[in-house]
Amino acid sequence: MTTTTKPKTRAASPAPTEPRIMSGAQIVIEALREQGVDSLFGYPGGAVLPIYDALFAAPDLRHILVRHEQGAGHAAEGYARSTGKPGVALVTSGPGATNMVTPITDAMMDSIPMVVLCGQVPTHLIGTDAFQECDTIGITRTCSKHNYLVTDVNDLARVIHEAFLIATSGRPGPVVIDIPKDVQFATGTYIGKEGVHKPTYNPRTIPQPEAVSAIVDLIMTSRRPIFYTGGGVINSGPRASKLLRELQAATGIPVTSTLMGLGAFAASHPDWLGMVGMHGSFEANNAMHDCDLMICLGARFDDRVTGRIDAFSPNSKKVHIDIDPSSINKIVRVDVPVVGDCAATLQAILKELGARKGKKPNLAEWQKQIAAWRARDCFAYANSDTVIKPQYAVQRLYELTRNQETYISTEVGQHQMWAAQFYRFEEPNHWMTSGGLGTMGYGLPAAVGIQVAHPDALVIDIAGEASVQMVMQEFSTAVQHRLPIKVFIMNNEWMGMVRQWQELLHGERYSHSYSESLPDFVKLAEALGGHGIHCDNPQELDAKIQEMIDHDGPVLFDCRIEKAENCLPMIPSGSAHNEMILGEITGNEVSDAGKKLV
Amino acid sequence: MSDGTIGDAPTGPKSAYFLSHTDEAVERRTLAVLVDNEPGVLARVVGLFSGRGYNIDSLTVAEVDSSQHRSRITIVTQGTPHILEQIEAQLLRIVPVGEVIDITKSKRGIERELSLIKVAGTGEVRVEALRIAEIFRARVIDTTNESFIFELTGASDKISQFIDLMRPLGLVEVSRTGVLSIKRGKEQG
Numbered sequence: 001m002t003t004t005t006k007p008k009t010r011a012a013s014p015a016p017t018e019p020r021i022m023s024g025a026q027i028v029i030e031a032l033r034e035q036g037v038d039s040l041f042g043y044p045g046g047a048v049l050p051i052y053d054a055l056f057a058a059p060d061l062r063h064i065l066v067r068h069e070q071g072a073g074h075a076a077e078g079y080a081r082s083t084g085k086p087g088v089a090l091v092t093s094g095p096g097a098t099n100m101v102t103p104i105t106d107a108m109m110d111s112i113p114m115v116v117l118c119g120q121v122p123t124h125l126i127g128t129d130a131f132q133e134c135d136t137i138g139i140t141r142t143c144s145k146h147n148y149l150v151t152d153v154n155d156l157a158r159v160i161h162e163a164f165l166i167a168t169s170g171r172p173g174p175v176v177i178d179i180p181k182d183v184q185f186a187t188g189t190y191i192g193k194e195g196v197h198k199p200t201y202n203p204r205t206i207p208q209p210e211a212v213s214a215i216v217d218l219i220m221t222s223r224r225p226i227f228y229t230g231g232g233v234i235n236s237g238p239r240a241s242k243l244l245r246e247l248q249a250a251t252g253i254p255v256t257s258t259l260m261g262l263g264a265f266a267a268s269h270p271d272w273l274g275m276v277g278m279h280g281s282f283e284a285n286n287a288m289h290d291c292d293l294m295i296c297l298g299a300r301f302d303d304r305v306t307g308r309i310d311a312f313s314p315n316s317k318k319v320h321i322d323i324d325p326s327s328i329n330k331i332v333r334v335d336v337p338v339v340g341d342c343a344a345t346l347q348a349i350l351k352e353l354g355a356r357k358g359k360k361p362n363l364a365e366w367q368k369q370i371a372a373w374r375a376r377d378c379f380a381y382a383n384s385d386t387v388i389k390p391q392y393a394v395q396r397l398y399e400l401t402r403n404q405e406t407y408i409s410t411e412v413g414q415h416q417m418w419a420a421q422f423y424r425f426e427e428p429n430h431w432m433t434s435g436g437l438g439t440m441g442y443g444l445p446a447a448v449g450i451q452v453a454h455p456d457a458l459v460i461d462i463a464g465e466a467s468v469q470m471v472m473q474e475f476s477t478a479v480q481h482r483l484p485i486k487v488f489i490m491n492n493e494w495m496g497m498v499r500q501w502q503e504l505l506h507g508e509r510y511s512h513s514y515s516e517s518l519p520d521f522v523k524l525a526e527a528l529g530g531h532g533i534h535c536d537n538p539q540e541l542d543a544k545i546q547e548m549i550d551h552d553g554p555v556l557f558d559c560r561i562e563k564a565e566n567c568l569p570m571i572p573s574g575s576a577h578n579e580m581i582l583g584e585i586t587g588n589e590v591s592d593a594g595k596k597l598v
Numbered sequence: 599m600s601d602g603t604i605g606d607a608p609t610g611p612k613s614a615y616f617l618s619h620t621d622e623a624v625e626r627r628t629l630a631v632l633v634d635n636e637p638g639v640l641a642r643v644v645g646l647f648s649g650r651g652y653n654i655d656s657l658t659v660a661e662v663d664s665s666q667h668r669s670r671i672t673i674v675t676q677g678t679p680h681i682l683e684q685i686e687a688q689l690l691r692i693v694p695v696g697e698v699i700d701i702t703k704s705k706r707g708i709e710r711e712l713s714l715i716k717v718a719g720t721g722e723v724r725v726e727a728l729r730i731a732e733i734f735r736a737r738v739i740d741t742t743n744e745s746f747i748f749e750l751t752g753a754s755d756k757i758s759q760f761i762d763l764m765r766p767l768g769l770v771e772v773s774r775t776g777v778l779s780i781k782r783g784k785e786q787g
Contacts, residue, residue, distance in 0.1 A: 200694055
């Protein structure tokens with residue numbers, strides 16, 4: 001080698017990078033930037049002020065100031081669920097961190113990628129019961145996917161990159177990073193995300209070929225197959241929904257979904273059965289019960305789905321595709337367990353199916369049976385000219401918003417189930433609801449997060465008047481940040497689902513489930529700087545909903561609905577899929593064993 | 599409604615809440631859990647057992663590879679095969695857990711426990727204690743005119759047997775490590 005080649009070689013290779021030295025707070029900002037974060041949700045406080053100081057000089061990171069840390073967490077979840085990107089929240093130590101526990105648990109239960117940055121008291125004060133100190137790591141250990149206490153500023157960049165990797169890969173979930181104040185002030189070296197990995201963390205995503213082959217064998221020979229899909233299909237990304245639709249088209253297998261999976265398959269498709277489970281459709285639940293092949297895709301046999309376990313789909317072969325091995329055989333024993341990512345597995349099944357060049361399974365008899373169940377029209381309700389029925393309200397909301405880009409979030413309770421039953425989702429990531437944890441107060445802050453991610457879309461929180469009061473203050477966040485969210489309150493003056501269960505299980509003794517002194521939501525909206533709409537007349541509902549849609553700003557819509565309406569159909573606790581309550585509740589539906597259940 | 603035959607359903611759990619798998623026999627298992635030795639990793643493992651209602655009969659932990667910061671946690675647990683399968687899967691969900699080895703299932707496991715046993719007494723019982731200690735190959739690691747401390751290594755039931763024999767001979771105090779385990783043969787894990 002001649003000496004002249006040396007400079008050339010040197011010029012071709014990248015310049016040796018100087019170690020990047022900066023404060024811990026700047027490392028946080030830099031790492032968020034490198035991870036592609038554009039928005040974060042937070043609330044400042046003593047132990048996190050250095051990071052807020054660095055944020056002051058980072059106008060490219062949009063910070064949404066909430067009114068309560070729980071709001072920041074749910075907003076980050078809404079952002080994450082509607083984009084597929086991780087949500088980021090930034091809170092202070094002590095109460096800031098403890099207020100985040102509910103959203104962290106919520107994200108854990110629903111597998112939502114989220115990174116939570118918490119301030120902590122300086123390292124030398126940890127363990128002394130210092131002001132606003134709490135054991136954040138201890139408190140969040142079991143409700144997060146992973147958590148870190150960073151005691152050396154030189155670990156900070158690596159930890160943040162690792163946290164994003166863990167939050168977004170495998171089965172997604174929340175990761176908490178606890179950063180003491182002295183670490184935020186200390187000077188250390190920034191490292192980039194390349195090369196950051198955790199040797200013990202290798203989630204499997206590609207399914208085993210034998211399993212894929214076994215699934216295709218079962219599909220070809222089945223007579224009464226069903227796809228039972230869940231939130232895993234959404235989490236796997238839009239490609240998984242596309243592949244599900246391709247596989248469905250190639251096989252003709254009818255599709256049902258959990259609450260979390262709505263939108264993965266188009267609700268307008270003739271083979272869509274509606275939601276499965278406690279408040280699912282008659283056709284979906286009966287098809288689950290009578291099928292001979294159940295392909296569970298990214299769902300986890302939750303108790304709201306299965307009902308009575310010993311009577312759950314007694315005659316079917318069961319395939320369970322899940323990225324988390326601990327979900328498989330946890331509740332229901334399956335015949336073909338498959339550990340893999342939904343999209344990767346669907347792709348492999350489609351490839352194998354194509355290679356076999358077989359005929360579509362003959363499902364004529366099955367489709368006839370399903371049509372008979374469908375003809376029962378389980379969601380039928382008696383409409384009224386004088387009172388707004390909740391089902392009618394959601395139907396009108398759907399009809400008036402279906403032709404534009406609309407994202408729906410909900411709180412928890414009857415309104416949530418009516419939304420799931422009557423709003424029809426065509427695309428993934430458009431339906432944000434608290435499924436696993438069932439967090440009242442999720443929907444309004446989630447709508448804030450969704451609107452931040454999709455500024456031009458219509459974002460509606462379908463709410464109940466009880467749930468929404470848990471987080472009412474976040475309406476002010478929407479006003480401050482000019483986020484034109486629409487809060488559609490289905491106001492029946494009751495904690496509706498509690499009331500329904502008291503009617504069903506507790507002899508109509510309505511213990512503490514009536515809201516005695518509700519606010520005037522119209523005046524409240526105005527007091528908070530938004531627009532309030534009141535409607536109690538079905539004749540005026542369309543015009544008022546249109547007024548809500550057309551208003552350029554946050555709206556609180558007080559929709560006064562039928563007070564004692566029950567959410568039906570329903571599989572009562574301790575009952576099987578084919579033991580649904582369809583008409584009226586009589587009070588004798590639930591066995592003594594069932595009454596002890598949640 | 600379809601022709602569901604709920605009345606004829608096999609006796610068993612009525613719903614997920616009653617999921618007990620009572621028809622399965624409880625088994626005892628020794629698990630070796632290889633983890634990154636980072637702060638809080640033991641709390642994660644122990645918290646998993648308490649949070650999900652699993653049993654811990656014994657637990658030992660120490661760093662075994664300082665260059666790679668790897669620790670080995672040996673857990674003796676009990677449960678039905680279904681629960682044991684869940685324990686293994688749930689352990690592997692913990693981010694710093696790299697590997698879970700079921701020593702019992704491998705049928706090639708060796709298990710040992712170390713104990714320190716203090717016995718006080720004079721005269722004939724003191725001689726008898728020493729005589730039994732010799733039979734068990736326990737070592738005397740401290741002695742006064744009125745007491746011994748024995749060190750005994752072996753299978754857990756052997757140690758328990760020795761302790762039972764010491765009870766009438768002036769047993770004062772017992773300290774045990776819990777079970778350590780490793781698999782026979784040249785392979786690792």
